[in-house]
Amino acid sequence: MADKFLERISGHFRLPLIGDVATVCGITGFTHKDWIPEPRRIRDATATLLHRGPDQQGVFESRFASIGATRLKIIDLESGNQPMTTEDGDAAIAFNGEIYNHEEVRAELRGRGHQFRSYCDTETVLRAFIEWDTECFARLRGMFAVAIWTESDRRLVLARDRMGIKPLYMARQGEDLFFGSELKAILIHTEIERRLSMAGLDCYLSLNYVPCPWTLIDGIEKLPPAHWLEWRDGNTRSEAYWTLPYGNYRDWSIDEAQEQLDSLLKNSIREHLISDVPLGVWLSGGIDSSTILHYAAAVSSKRLKTYSISFRGRSFDESVYIRQVSSHYGTDHAELDLNSGENLADAIEEFAYYSDEPSADAGALPVWFLAKLSKTGTTVALSGEGADELFGGYLTYRADRLAAQMRKLPANVLRLALDGMRHWPVSDEKIGFDYKATRFLEGCLLSAYRAHTHWNGTFSEAEKRSMLRVSLPGALDGRLKEMRDLPAAKDRLASYLWFDQKYFLADDILVKSDRMSMAHSVEVRPPFLDHRIVEFAASLPAALKIRGSCQKFVLKELMKDKLPPSIPLRKKVGFDIPTHEWLRGPLRSLLMETIFTGASQHDELFQPSIVETYVKRHLERRANYGYHLWGLMLLFLWMKKWRIQATGDSMAERVVPERAAIFT
Numbered sequence: 212m213a214d215k216f217l218e219r220i221s222g223h224f225r226l227p228l229i230g231d232v233a234t235v236c237g238i239t240g241f242t243h244k245d246w247i248p249e250p251r252r253i254r255d256a257t258a259t260l261l262h263r264g265p266d267q268q269g270v271f272e273s274r275f276a277s278i279g280a281t282r283l284k285i286i287d288l289e290s291g292n293q294p295m296t297t298e299d300g301d302a303a304i305a306f307n308g309e310i311y312n313h314e315e316v317r318a319e320l321r322g323r324g325h326q327f328r329s330y331c332d333t334e335t336v337l338r339a340f341i342e343w344d345t346e347c348f349a350r351l352r353g354m355f356a357v358a359i360w361t362e363s364d365r366r367l368v369l370a371r372d373r374m375g376i377k378p379l380y381m382a383r384q385g386e387d388l389f390f391g392s393e394l395k396a397i398l399i400h401t402e403i404e405r406r407l408s409m410a411g412l413d414c415y416l417s418l419n420y421v422p423c424p425w426t427l428i429d430g431i432e433k434l435p436p437a438h439w440l441e442w443r444d445g446n447t448r449s450e451a452y453w454t455l456p457y458g459n460y461r462d463w464s465i466d467e468a469q470e471q472l473d474s475l476l477k478n479s480i481r482e483h484l485i486s487d488v489p490l491g492v493w494l495s496g497g498i499d500s501s502t503i504l505h506y507a508a509a510v511s512s513k514r515l516k517t518y519s520i521s522f523r524g525r526s527f528d529e530s531v532y533i534r535q536v537s538s539h540y541g542t543d544h545a546e547l548d549l550n551s552g553e554n555l556a557d558a559i560e561e562f563a564y565y566s567d568e569p570s571a572d573a574g575a576l577p578v579w580f581l582a583k584l585s586k587t588g589t590t591v592a593l594s595g596e597g598a599d600e601l602f603g604g605y606l607t608y609r610a611d612r613l614a615a616q617m618r619k620l621p622a623n624v625l626r627l628a629l630d631g632m633r634h635w636p637v638s639d640e641k642i643g644f645d646y647k648a649t650r651f652l653e654g655c656l657l658s659a660y661r662a663h664t665h666w667n668g669t670f671s672e673a674e675k676r677s678m679l680r681v682s683l684p685g686a687l688d689g690r691l692k693e694m695r696d697l698p699a700a701k702d703r704l705a706s707y708l709w710f711d712q713k714y715f716l717a718d719d720i721l722v723k724s725d726r727m728s729m730a731h732s733v734e735v736r737p738p739f740l741d742h743r744i745v746e747f748a749a750s751l752p753a754a755l756k757i758r759g760s761c762q763k764f765v766l767k768e769l770m771k772d773k774l775p776p777s778i779p780l781r782k783k784v785g786f787d788i789p790t791h792e793w794l795r796g797p798l799r800s801l802l803m804e805t806i807f808t809g810a811s812q813h814d815e816l817f818q819p820s821i822v823e824t825y826v827k828r829h830l831e832r833r834a835n836y837g838y839h840l841w842g843l844m845l846l847f848l849w850m851k852k853w854r855i856q857a858t859g860d861s862m863a864e865r866v867v868p869e870r871a872a873i874f875t
Contacts, residue, residue, distance in 0.1 A: 301361060
């Protein structure tokens, strides 16, 4: 059988030698221990990722494994293709990402006798693995998802960067393993059932995202950030090579902290600017993106390009600040005003394909248009993701502190105030007083840790029970328990930041950024998420993050004499759309058609009458359920697009294991 297999694949694809290297933006593959895939299987899986790497595609095939890669040319443009192999053909790699310290690692490898035939980081990763095995991943600084196959050992190793910037999904089928940068590369396999995950749904309906390791498809999981996984002849094991820092406090003075942060940002942004193609900065006019631009402009020899989305005429429009910053640094600036005249409905329906899982974060819509705008002049963009989770930038952190005081009041008083808010006029503001106050009072009646996720979440436990016909497994409780089980700290802020870095950042913010940018073949790099900055931020006391009403205190102190004066002083404005209003206006038809049809088609899972009540109350301006309905709308669009079934074993009241099946 093996001889026939090798004969069959002979000549189909040239396997590039180690000197033919490139950065790629999509990887996929599968093992086939006990079965023989049809000739086009790996190529069909690779083709699902063409948007991530339109410049080149290739595959590697052996008796026991197949690997595919798509390439977006960014560094070492003239070199060859991926997957790549060692000279003896025993090891093959598919790599997605950037290793910013690859020259340092390469120099050490040269000292150990390795010879290099290219200048690309992909070769560095492969040779580092040959030298140090899985210990090599802790030596890498950057963003990556990687698959390395060793034929002589019948061994596949997958790994993901520390913060989860680059995605990697996996599924087991018998003794074999399937993987891909996106779910669609796994769903191409007919062996994989498309059943809705009840654990994923439990979290999604509350958080509007699905925390790792779950997805919304039963049996498909995410490789956790900072982990590697080994498949060897049908058996799997996994291990973390880095741990998200918590509680490693130092007694920083504000001057010392500023000096250290300044040095770290300089180094990180200098590394993130490495590119052989046009590079730009996503600019919102807030302190995070403006900080990125400041340090980038200081080291760039070229005039930088900046890209922005405005909402002219809206209370949350940031175009005045955007233009102040772009003018200050003399950038080549491009801007798109996002309004109801844009083709919003068509863009949202495309999310169902490119998002893999529903983009229930309404900020995906402006990011979609921002990435589309960026592609007109760049292939790589720097962004400010991560600063809020590292330095305490979200309003929710102040809500956590205020709620701790409010819980000292009798619960009846809080319920009376909440009942009063139900009579408050409903606002069309993106996040109006009525919405914030109602959400806050609801959270004050919850435990501190559940309230933290409730501030930015949607459906409560009671609302989920009334809306669904089945019992959910309580998966979210397990995630919240992780916060409760953390060692005691002087300030609960540390546990909230840890949770948001581990889940909200990795499974919402970075997923949104990756899918929307890759849909337009743009690579986004977040310099704040250099792990040295993450570790530094974790060492800061709470007082250097939030001081009174000032959030991201140390960052603002550092930048107050560097940026235009108005930027460090202004309040944070979230980068999303006026969801409540647009679902009553330009998106009303899409909302009604999708929600009513979806709830009816899946009435074995949802109570259509309850779902329709949410729509009716929102459209009649009796309540603001925009974020709830956005999540449901995207869920139903996604289920329809990918033919996800909410029937069978996934509907049973099952106990969801705390550890994913792939890791047992």
